[in-house]
Amino acid sequence: MLESTMMEYQLTIPSILERAIRLFPDQEIVSVIPVGVDPATKAPVPGVHRTTYAKTHPRVMQLCNALVAAGVQPGDRVGTMALNTYRHFELYFAAPSVGAVCHMVNIRLPLEQIAYILNHADDKILFIENIFAGMIPLIRQHAPNVATIVVLGFVPGGLPAGTVDYEEFIGLHPTTYRYPEIDERQASGMCYTSGTTGDPKGVLYSHRAIVLHSLTSLSADLLGVSSRDVVMPIVPMFHVNAWGYPYTCTMTGAKQVYMSVFTDAVTIMRIAAEEGVTVCAGVPTIMAGLLDELDRATAAGTPHVAPTLRTLLVGGSATPRSVLAGLHSRHGLHVKIGWGMTETTPLGTANHVMLDQQFDDVERKYDAMTCSGRMVPLTELRIEDDEGRELPWGTGESGRLMVRGAWVTGSYYDNAEATAATQRNGWFDTGDIATIDALGVMMIQDRAKDLIKSGGEWISSVDLENQLMGHPAIREAAVIAIAHPKWDERPLGVLVLRDPAVSVSKAELDRFLLERAVAKWQLPDAYEFVDEIPKTTVGKFLKRALRERFKDYTLPVTA
Amino acid sequence: MLESTMMEYQLTIPSILERAIRLFPDQEIVSVIPVGVDPATKAPVPGVHRTTYAKTHPRVMQLCNALVAAGVQPGDRVGTMALNTYRHFELYFAAPSVGAVCHMVNIRLPLEQIAYILNHADDKILFIENIFAGMIPLIRQHAPNVATIVVLGFVPGGLPAGTVDYEEFIGLHPTTYRYPEIDERQASGMCYTSGTTGDPKGVLYSHRAIVLHSLTSLSADLLGVSSRDVVMPIVPMFHVNAWGYPYTCTMTGAKQVYMSVFTDAVTIMRIAAEEGVTVCAGVPTIMAGLLDELDRATAAGTPHVAPTLRTLLVGGSATPRSVLAGLHSRHGLHVKIGWGMTETTPLGTANHVMLDQQFDDVERKYDAMTCSGRMVPLTELRIEDDEGRELPWGTGESGRLMVRGAWVTGSYYDNAEATAATQRNGWFDTGDIATIDALGVMMIQDRAKDLIKSGGEWISSVDLENQLMGHPAIREAAVIAIAHPKWDERPLGVLVLRDPAVSVSKAELDRFLLERAVAKWQLPDAYEFVDEIPKTTVGKFLKRALRERFKDYTLPVTA
Numbered sequence A, B: 001m002l003e004s005t006m007m008e009y010q011l012t013i014p015s016i017l018e019r020a021i022r023l024f025p026d027q028e029i030v031s032v033i034p035v036g037v038d039p040a041t042k043a044p045v046p047g048v049h050r051t052t053y054a055k056t057h058p059r060v061m062q063l064c065n066a067l068v069a070a071g072v073q074p075g076d077r078v079g080t081m082a083l084n085t086y087r088h089f090e091l092y093f094a095a096p097s098v099g100a101v102c103h104m105v106n107i108r109l110p111l112e113q114i115a116y117i118l119n120h121a122d123d124k125i126l127f128i129e130n131i132f133a134g135m136i137p138l139i140r141q142h143a144p145n146v147a148t149i150v151v152l153g154f155v156p157g158g159l160p161a162g163t164v165d166y167e168e169f170i171g172l173h174p175t176t177y178r179y180p181e182i183d184e185r186q187a188s189g190m191c192y193t194s195g196t197t198g199d200p201k202g203v204l205y206s207h208r209a210i211v212l213h214s215l216t217s218l219s220a221d222l223l224g225v226s227s228r229d230v231v232m233p234i235v236p237m238f239h240v241n242a243w244g245y246p247y248t249c250t251m252t253g254a255k256q257v258y259m260s261v262f263t264d265a266v267t268i269m270r271i272a273a274e275e276g277v278t279v280c281a282g283v284p285t286i287m288a289g290l291l292d293e294l295d296r297a298t299a300a301g302t303p304h305v306a307p308t309l310r311t312l313l314v315g316g317s318a319t320p321r322s323v324l325a326g327l328h329s330r331h332g333l334h335v336k337i338g339w340g341m342t343e344t345t346p347l348g349t350a351n352h353v354m355l356d357q358q359f360d361d362v363e364r365k366y367d368a369m370t371c372s373g374r375m376v377p378l379t380e381l382r383i384e385d386d387e388g389r390e391l392p393w394g395t396g397e398s399g400r401l402m403v404r405g406a407w408v409t410g411s412y413y414d415n416a417e418a419t420a421a422t423q424r425n426g427w428f429d430t431g432d433i434a435t436i437d438a439l440g441v442m443m444i445q446d447r448a449k450d451l452i453k454s455g456g457e458w459i460s461s462v463d464l465e466n467q468l469m470g471h472p473a474i475r476e477a478a479v480i481a482i483a484h485p486k487w488d489e490r491p492l493g494v495l496v497l498r499d500p501a502v503s504v505s506k507a508e509l510d511r512f513l514l515e516r517a518v519a520k521w522q523l524p525d526a527y528e529f530v531d532e533i534p535k536t537t538v539g540k541f542l543k544r545a546l547r548e549r550f551k552d553y554t555l556p557v558t559a
Helices: A013-023 A053-069 A086-097 A111-121 A130-142 A166-171 A207-217 A240-252 A265-275 A284-299 A321-331 A362-370 A416-422 A461-468 A506-515 A543-549 B013-023 B053-069 B086-097 B111-121 B130-142 B166-171 B207-217 B240-252 B265-275 B284-299 B321-331 B362-370 B416-422 B461-468 B506-515 B543-549
Strands: A028-037 A044-052 A077-081 A101-104 A125-129 A148-152 A187-193 A201-206 A230-233 A255-258 A279-282 A311-314 A334-340 A347-350 A379-384 A399-405 A427-436 A442-447 A452-454 A457-459 A474-484 A488-497 A526-529 B028-037 B044-052 B077-081 B101-104 B125-129 B148-152 B187-193 B201-206 B230-233 B255-258 B279-282 B311-314 B334-340 B347-350 B379-384 B399-405 B427-436 B442-447 B452-454 B457-459 B474-484 B488-497 B526-529
Touching: A013 A053, A013 A086, A013 A207, A013 A240, A028 A086, A028 A265, A044 A053, A044 A265, A053 A086, A053 A166, A077 A086, A077 A111, A086 A101, A086 A125, A086 A187, A086 A240, A086 A255, A111 A130, A111 A187, A111 A201, A125 A130, A130 A148, A148 A166, A187 A207, A187 A240, A201 A207, A207 A240, A207 A347, A207 B207, A230 A240, A230 A265, A240 A255, A255 A265, A265 A284, A284 A311, A284 A321, A321 A334, A321 A362, A321 A461, A334 A362, A347 A379, A379 A427, A416 A427, A442 A461, A452 A474, A457 A461, A461 A474, A461 A488, A461 A506, A474 A543, A506 A526, B013 B053, B013 B086, B013 B207, B013 B240, B028 B086, B028 B265, B044 B053, B053 B086, B053 B166, B077 B086, B077 B111, B086 B101, B086 B125, B086 B187, B086 B240, B086 B255, B111 B130, B111 B187, B111 B201, B125 B130, B130 B148, B148 B166, B187 B207, B187 B240, B201 B207, B207 B240, B207 B347, B230 B240, B230 B265, B240 B255, B255 B265, B265 B284, B284 B311, B284 B321, B321 B334, B321 B362, B321 B461, B334 B362, B347 B379, B379 B427, B416 B427, B442 B461, B452 B474, B457 B461, B461 B474, B461 B488, B461 B506, B474 B543, B506 B526
Parallel strands: A028 A255, A077 A101, A077 A125, A101 A187, A125 A148, A230 A255, A230 A279, A279 A311, A311 A334, A452 A488, A488 A526, B028 B255, B077 B101, B077 B125, B101 B187, B125 B148, B230 B255, B230 B279, B279 B311, B311 B334, B452 B488, B488 B526
Antiparallel strands: A028 A044, A187 A201, A334 A347, A379 A399, A399 A427, A427 A442, A452 A457, A474 A488, B028 B044, B187 B201, B334 B347, B379 B399, B399 B427, B427 B442, B452 B457, B474 B488
16 A cells, blocks of 8 residues: 555544634633522522633643543543533543543433443543532442542532532642543543433544544534634533534634523523524424524514524424424524434534525425435435345435444444444444435434334324424424224324413314325324423433323224 | 544545535536637637536546556556646546546646656656647656556647547446545645755645545635535646645535636636636736736726625735735625645645624734634644744744644655655644744745845845735735845845836835835845746746846945
């Protein structure tokens, strides 16, 4: 092999922060954090913490020294159970910078799963947000290998016994630190998928994957954020690197705004206005809540004004067309959809439709905006039939979505069984069913296990849900399969009304769906109304729970 | 070392084209090429060749097969002496896709240097543009190892003996090809620097460097081009990968417009209008010519109208402030400056000042726009004193500009002497003298060898030249050192008048420079007027030739 004359230059996370502190020292990192509790409502009261890349740097260096002093070795997992704040940001950089792994634990999981994850990853040190301090005794009990617990933020009742305050943990250490040699293929971060079945499965990110993912995210066609942007990632830092934003924004020198527990639409809009936020990222439920609040405030004659806000980056599950259309048509906001998974770091596809792009008709524009988009550079998608044969694009046929690329996992950490179940011929099986059109635009049809098989034909639950959530009476809709003697399975719609006093008939919903190109045989056989649809910790519908609840459901005979 | 669970995924050039043909099949690659000669003026007549990513692909595959059939082995250098056209584009992708090296030879070099380069690189096959076919006998004579010569384009007098027409060379081969396994550190391309001293020195780019360079270039803060852009790289494909544009534009699916010999301002503006060009890239002399033509046409009442054109990307040498200010203030065009070298693939820095960015006063905006800008991600800059000690940023002090990064060369091909002279402690010595301000904004002061040492103080020739070229009477200005008995060296200004009939006095130029913050002791001692300033093949002032011409020059005693 004829080698190039290029320098050997490793792609590493420390270089991301080092560049930002030199080129954008005064760019801010803003954290909206609880500073007390409202005595009347018991709700947390937000306060604004303000720092800069330059001021963050000595603290990250202190944290590096503190980690080393605490015995953290290269390759060790450093657990975090923390919110979106500057302290979590510091951990995002410090842990990989000492050659260790920033292991973000999903704080919304049930305790047994958290204990499983801490034990499986073998975390010896854990950084835990003050508001979760009550869990510490249980963590000690169920994950006894966690030797050091560091608490982020003030604990009113006093620090739990045997724990250390974060500021004390880092405070006495030097503000300079010499990075070790880092190989770009070394593990830098870790997340467990909060799958709906089986034990959580761990993915180890590499320095290389994070750097490549950040660079790619910066492309004009993808996130397109620059050093003049102000980015508010509502997506939690305890889940898939907060979609990589802490790294991506730092790489380009953007201002960053973190919201800890304050993810309600009113606070989001107030802070967006105060801080000049240009880009906000979150899951569809956040955006649906935002739309409701924007509509409400406008109707009340007191509209929210955040003139800099222009783009909402949405992913994590399907975004109802009605939500993106409402945000765009009534509030001038551009919803840009992406698709990804814990196993894909996460960016896999991005929708290329731009705010200023012209369409013959706005309905077509919203159709186009609703798609998951195209595979990003360094990522490849294909769809396969059940025998693992590649399906051609552009036929309308759906298949199992397979992905491979520079930041796609090739295995699960210490889990040969789950690895074998999902890796095939160098491709990762996403477990999603998708179509890919002739120009590579991917559209998730369903999770493989959520598809409804009726008389040998597939019905997409996601498609029905998205349409139903466009009906003015309906806030949330989940569609699940119900066993049927003749057709094998038939769809049941589980609905949450916008106003419990205003119901809607099946006849009306049939009419509504038929008008939106749903075939007659795809119409749900029945609807059930509930107060709330159970959700996973990251905001997706927990269909397993619905299937359990309705497992003995009998469909009306009229079907 | 704890490895991540990420897939092993090589960063390779074939993946760039493969993505484009699947996602942007109908995006065009337009080439404006000579289709004849005007009988009256003998000037070439332009014709438009139009293809797409989808249509290019089978031709690239044919070319891959043809290269293999011609005996090209992995690692072999495939020489090109060619213009900016779709055929050269095909070579850019095909040569690396078979594991070989696309070796772009600078066609403007003197024959001895071309022969040196062909022999040093040991090219066995050469693709040569039809208009250079006359050189073939001399190439055969001086570079006898070139066994196969393929001619790009029709030769009116018939193909030279023993050569092959490009279309015949590829025509009979299959349109499918299976890429070999490619290691990302494998050489993919090669350029020799057309330095002003010594033999040309070769740099071998890698697949990895090209992919990383392309990804980084796409950032919103850097080129910021998207799939909706139409990019016209005037910078030649025979020089530093045409700044990487063929790869960068393909990676994002942009439309590309190549101009072969038609780099005059009138044709540029006509094609920009016809093809909807949004971004045009070239050296400062191209942009100065463009400004002259835009001014002329406006004054004549027949202004050029290319409403989509918004950004001019300029690099290669210092851009006179007057040129960028004129393009911006009189024609609404945003000049975005970058800095780089053959040794840096080339992107090293980019100016972050944006068209829509507000400044207190427009003069300050132009000052800011004139800088070379900030180091891009994965590239690091430092300045050193003569003893190799790093100088702090923001002091105003200038030093030797050193660079390292993911696409910076770590050596010259088969040239230990030149390598040793330029590589120090893992950094590449650019040979430039530069300042870096407190926020990392780099400004080239001079080539180290062009600095003028007067009484122990340095005078920047580049700075004087840029100011002088802002004077309305002056088209071009080069400043060189003249030996001086008292001060060691003093500056001489060599000027080209805009209108030979309208001269300008030294007193007037002194006043002009003093008004622009040039110190009295830095003023040139004298001026000489010439018809033309000799230039290198890539449009930089050839100061070596000026120094030779004026080596016995005696400065007036008044100094």
